[in-house]
Amino acid sequence: MIVLGISCFYHDSAICIMKDGEILFAGEEERFSRLKHDSQFPSLALRAGLDHCKIEADEIDKVIFYEKPFLTYERIFETIMELAPRSFSLFYDSLSKIIKNKLFIKSTLRKHLRKTLKNEDYVIEFCEHHYSHALSAFIPSEFEEAAILCIDGVGEWDTTTVWHGKDGVISKKYSINYPHSIGLFYSLFTEYCGFKANSGEYKMMGLAPYGEPIYVDIIKDNFIKVHEDGSIRLNTQNISADFRSDLVMSSLDKILGSKKRDSEDISQFYKDIASSVQQICEEVVEKMIIFALDKCNSKRICLAGGVALNCVANGKIAKKIGAENIWIQPAAGDNGGAIGAAMSGWNKKISNFRPTLGTQYSSEKIKNIIDSKSLKYQEASVDLIVNDIINKKVVAIFQGRMEFGPRALGNRSIIAKSAEPSMKALLNEKIKKREGFRPFAPIVLEKNMGKLFKDAYKSPFMLFTQYSIGNIYSATTHVDGSSRVQSVSEENGLVFDILNEYESRTTEQALVNTSFNIRGEPIVESPQNALDCFFDSGIDSLCLGDFYIRKSDNNKDFIFFESREFLKD
Template sequence: MRYILGISCYYHDSAACLLQDGCIVAAAQQERFSRQKHDAAFPAEAIRYCLAQAGISLQQLSAIVFYDKPFLKFERLLETYLAHTPRGFRSFLAAMPIWLKEKLYLKTVLRRELRSLAGLDSKTTLPTLLFSQHHQAHAASAFYASPYQEAAVICLDGVGEWATSTIWHGNGRQLTPLTELHFPHSLGLFYSAFTYYCGFKVNSGEYKLMGLAPYGKPRFVEMIYRELIEVKADGSFALNMAYFAYPVGSRMISNKFEQLFGAPALAADATPSQHYLDMAASVQQVTEEIVLKIAQHAKQLTNATKLCLAGGVALNCVANGRLLREGPFPEIWIQPAAGDAGGALGAALLAWHQYYAQERHCDEQHDQMQGAYLGPAYSEAEIVKVLEEQQAPYQQLAAAELYPEVARLLAEGKVVGWFQGRMEFGPRALGNRSILGDARSPTMQSVLNLKIKQRESFRPFAPAVLVEQAEHYFALATPSPYMLLVAQLQQRCCLPTDPALSGLAQQALQRSVLPAITHVDYSARVQTVCQQTNPRFYQLLQSFYTLTGTPVLINTSFNVRGEPPVCSPLDALQGFWATDMDYLVLGNYVLSKEAQDPAKLAQARQRYFAAD
């Protein structure tokens, strides 16, 4: 029996993944344990969890694989600074000590951290330590975890070592690189520059920009193509770097960028005017058009009928939806942990299939991700222990009672925290660490945004729908189990609106029979739920369907603003206390907000308020 541990860390979204004879045993992001959003630290707790899930020690591993090659990244950093000297000298001085002390000697750092984690002395021999390249790990996470025996693979992100955009051909266990584009010409960083300009945080606010885009008009598209980016027929592109400062600066954009568009970068958390809405709409359209061209080129290179996607840009579910509708591939599979966290998985799979030369055995009907439910689960005894220690009143229900009761609460307009089974791997809540609401409610979207999630009012919520009923509500030709495809609502579900309203004022309009999940352009980011992958969430949706005639619920991640999604029962309880959630369901245990100690509620809210 061979165990392989994959690790990603030190940049953002650190994670660990464990394979047993090529099968995924466990995978989790470090942020879920440390409670530091996008935690980049060595994933000690994530590794401990993975080893515990398999019941093995670190020394029983066959290999440990890191998802990056630090020397290549250091080469890119040095060449970039030299090319831009003397500009960026301050940034260079800030970066070099970290590299010279730690990142450049990553083998030593990793071995030290691993020995510390396992309580081993410096003389103890560790398992084989391997390194993949960044985009190679992305490609492996997409292809090897997919259900496809052969596929084109596209990886698009900010930057790895040098590569920013790559096309691969996957066939069996072979993963062959075909084309690549190098830094600083990056679709991910191009999109992040507009994210920065519109007042959102880079590497975490890109999905906000995507959600903002439908409120605007793409009136800057021609200017973007004329001044900022040259795109060729094959989807390759070159950025006009006079407008961007990210290679060596502390900002994503230059002053020339702001002068071109006639307004400064928006301050963080400021309400965007129509100008910024139009900027969001414009860059979203350009990004979609480039992705389509890259896909056309991948089709020509591989002649494959299936496509796999990874890299941060693959989390742009609007572009994914358009690619499925208009692109050359009838079948698309997107890695649910498409960002850097998924690099840990890809690195481990790469070692199994290439370093150890193990063949793939594909099931065309099912991928290898197990619904992305790869994180820790908690027993009834563990849940009860937390509730008793925290003196939190609760009610235990049998399964036959639980689902109808929670469905009734949701139908009455209650907001429910839903904590079940194994935690999801990747950025999406998929029904195990979720906050749920009634998608039919005209007020639920604003209630969740302002009172529960404490986030921007314009942000849409995603629907979870029984897979058998999805096509009745959404123009979706394929299941979307990982909430990575945006689809239009079916016309039968839509309501007429006032065309005179524009900008954020459009939020007030009710657009469909499912207003809480219908975005301003009549779209939704859909999760289809099947019984085999998540029987408990499926049963809840089925009970809600039986009660209301609607098989759809709002599903959003269970977290308080500024924190990652919850991992443990204690995390969930504290999040429940700190927000205006009405009920919390931990396994078969139901907690009502009205029954909780007001002093504990006030204390929890103060904790989050002070942190914010």
């Protein structure tokens, strides 16, 4: 049976194609539409998925949507009634979107699917939002039995849920309902600190180590009550239950003090706020995990939902309950809901999950594109790449299948020297254009993790921060000594070979790995995207499949680098 899982119409739209319990393909719409966090129906990702799997459109048996829109409608309608008449603006904003896309969701889905799937014999089903998160965390995990904790902004009514998983089947044990949401709480403060909600949360997390948690008490007194079991109550007097941004911001200004917000030049006040909010988040997540383990009488936990991407909180939990007892879905946000939806009804575990589930391009296709632009290239080799890195060049890697989820894990990555004091500034100035306070992440061979990090453990999907021993890897070590490290094994292919060769020639054991994109743009998907990004940035060399292109070998006429405005992300 071929099943299509879909998540869309909120943010990070995605699809997943499963056949008899095997994930054949998963992809986010943003990679194809080139609109970051694209929320539209994922038509382009679907087309790419069908092509990749060589599946004919009429072979899809079932389509499963990652949410039950009627329950979402009920939640929004009740919130409106509770806050009327002030909530009429919410009525128009939210309900018009819902009516347009979700209320008549079956016909909306069929209308979009009709453009790609020629017949209409498939069945359309719906699964609860947190059920799809929970499946995406448990079914591909390494555990036969585990507690499952999903924490996000909101899905239908749920903001936090605990499930128990055993032998491929999950059952719900507990939930916290809207508006009491640690995810929405974190997003509000993300916006308060001048970042974009629903995408800037990882920047808040990166900002936190620069501050002191001196506002924890005042935030807890006025905005959030944290109970011993990790459950929370938001103070809806100060955080309006519809989370209307202008009202909440003025309430935060009134209680915490109005200060000029500027995400490019952040004052100490906002660093302290970030530190305080991060501390509260860590406290809640830790308590919830202990509660979930206890509730399910389990020793192991699986995590999903956007809050599960808080790798600082994850690192602290790993230390407490043992990293071997945690498994986190790398696409923990709503994109991963497409995977969970596709798994709905499967009721069996799947093994050997890897997040490299996207498109792949043949050597022939890549060569045709390179030749069409008359670019000079060499045959790619580990030797060429390592030579360039040693010479402090920045190398982009495009190989194998695209990663699904927010992290580039070596297939769509930019690699550079980490033990180089100027590298962070150079990467920011020439390529990433991002805020200077944010560190880059390292890749380290699994066998070397213990040499570089205290209490080290495997972290193949870059979901935990660990604390460095020493500080020679300056580009990838945060101000508090932490690193969001990816441990690399043979399964990672080229980056594994690069790290091995680099170590043998330099004795250095870490390199920078940052996603292959420039600020405001999604990670590159195609060879054309890769070439555009390469020539539109300060990247020195590009390993494009089997071909190695150096900017210095190519005539400047081919270089379309120009000064440009970067979208805020």
